[in-house]
Amino acid sequence: MSALDDLPLILEPEELEPLLGTEGLLVVDVCRAECYAEDHIPGAIHIDYNQIVAANPPAHGLLPETGYLEQLFSASGIGNDTHVVAYDDEGGGKSARLLWTLEAMGHTKFSLLNGGFHSWASEGHPQEEKAATPTPANFKANFNQGPVADADYINQALNKPNLALVDARTRDEYEGNRLMAARGGHIPGAKNWDWMELKDNAHNQRLKPAEELRQALVERGVSPDNEVVVYCHTHHRSSLTYIALKALGYSQLKGYPGSWSDWGNRTDTPIEE
Numbered sequence: 001m002s003a004l005d006d007l008p009l010i011l012e013p014e015e016l017e018p019l020l021g022t023e024g025l026l027v028v029d030v031c032r033a034e035c036y037a038e039d040h041i042p043g044a045i046h047i048d049y050n051q052i053v054a055a056n057p058p059a060h061g062l063l064p065e066t067g068y069l070e071q072l073f074s075a076s077g078i079g080n081d082t083h084v085v086a087y088d089d090e091g092g093g094k095s096a097r098l099l100w101t102l103e104a105m106g107h108t109k110f111s112l113l114n115g116g117f118h119s120w121a122s123e124g125h126p127q128e129e130k131a132a133t134p135t136p137a138n139f140k141a142n143f144n145q146g147p148v149a150d151a152d153y154i155n156q157a158l159n160k161p162n163l164a165l166v167d168a169r170t171r172d173e174y175e176g177n178r179l180m181a182a183r184g185g186h187i188p189g190a191k192n193w194d195w196m197e198l199k200d201n202a203h204n205q206r207l208k209p210a211e212e213l214r215q216a217l218v219e220r221g222v223s224p225d226n227e228v229v230v231y232c233h234t235h236h237r238s239s240l241t242y243i244a245l246k247a248l249g250y251s252q253l254k255g256y257p258g259s260w261s262d263w264g265n266r267t268d269t270p271i272e273e
Contacts, residue, residue, distance in 0.1 A: 004083045004109075009247045010207060011085055011111040013120045016041075020126075026082050030098055031089040031117060039127040041087070041120060045134045047076055049094045052101050053234070058181065059262040061234025063148065066141045069105055079137035080107065087113035087120065091205035093195065097239035100255050106142030112243050119204035147242070149229045149254035151262055151269055157227070158188060158270070164226035165190035166245075168238035169260065176273040180233055181264030185273035187231070191220040195237040198244055207244055214248060224250050231256035231263075 004024055008015075019025055020042055027044040029036050036046045051072055054062040064072075078084060084102060086095035092112060099110045113120065121127060157163045167174050167190040174192040176184030186192070193216060200208045207213065222228060228250055232238040235257045242255045256262075263269045 007083060007085075007111050009111055009243065010114050012114050013123055013125050016085060016113060016120075017125050024081060024083055026077050026084050027113075028076070028078075028084055028086045028095070028098060029088070029117075030086055030094040035089050035117070037129070037131070039121065039129060040117070040132075042126055042128045043132050044087075045076055045132045047072070047098065049088075049097070049236075052098055053236075053257075058265040059258040061236055061257055061259060061261060063101065063104060063257045066105065066143055069101065070139050070141045073102075073105070073107075073139035073141075074137055075134065077134035077137050078102075078107075078139050080140055082109065082137060084110040085113055086110065087116040089117045091118065091199050092116055092207070092240040092243070093236045094239075096243040097236055100147060100235075100239045100242050103147045104144055105139075106144045107139075115204040115206040119206060122204045147254055149231075149256045150258070151256075151266060153254075154187065154229060154256065154263075155269060157229075160227070162225070162227050163189070164222045164228045166220070166222060166228060166230045166238070166241060167192050168195040168230060168232040168241045170194055173233065173260070176271075181260055183264045183271055185264075185271040186260075187263060188270050188272045190231075190272075191222060193217075193220060193241065195232065195240050198240060207247075210248060213244060217245075217248075224248070226250075227252040227254070229254045229256055231259040233260045235259045 088094040172178040230238040
């Protein structure tokens with residue numbers, strides 16, 4: 001039995017450190033390039049966030065083409081059996097988006113470093129400056145529609161009693177007071193849960209304890225029995241919401257690439273303010 005077989009979805013720095021260098025484990029840094037160049041987890045390879053999103057203006061944060069992602073992940077050293085541990089320097093949005101993208105490509109062996117580089121560096125774990133050179137692998141995608149929602153899917157599901165929509169933007173964006181698309185507001189019926197409310201800044205930007213997250217979901221009427229679709233403006237912030245819900249046992253779960261930059265710029269989608 002491999003030491004990687006039972007790794008949790010949310011991985012603590014003290015759990016990761018003794019595994020560094022283990023065959024089959026790849027640590028992926030999704031920090032800003034200048035931060036990676038200064039310091040990173042030993043052996044971590046770097047993927048820039050812009051490499052894992054696509055755009056079709058005015059919509060941004062779209063899912064790139066499958067063939068492109070196959071090439072990117074293969075060149076980065078991610079094979080179909082690789083266990084990926086992802087982290088960033090902003091509390092989890094970018095690294096969670098990488099994991100969501102991997103899942104959409106049929107890859108399920110992954111973990112999010114809880115607190116990312118903040119927790120790793122602040123708690124005295126080793127760092128290095130030298131950039132790691134990826135060992136190319138062979139990543140073969142098997143597109144998985146399960147984690148992916150689009151505007152048509154949501155439009156058709158709006159009247160389903162089991163649907164729960166979670167909007168990870170700020171309250172001002174949710175209410176339409178801050179306009180970042182042609183139209184402001186939110187998808188009808190969506191509950192607002194600002195992604196910043198998931199993070200515990202007193203503990204190096206880790207996710208808050210599971211019981212606190214569950215209580216916040218109860219307050220919003222979001223149950224593990226629901227089919228949940230999460231979104232923000234581009235499915236950057238809501239990717240952390242996606243991974244947090246997945247860790248809490250939510251199994252009917254989707255993210256909306258493009259999110260409000262798509263929905264709010266269309267003319268065939270209903271909105272509430």
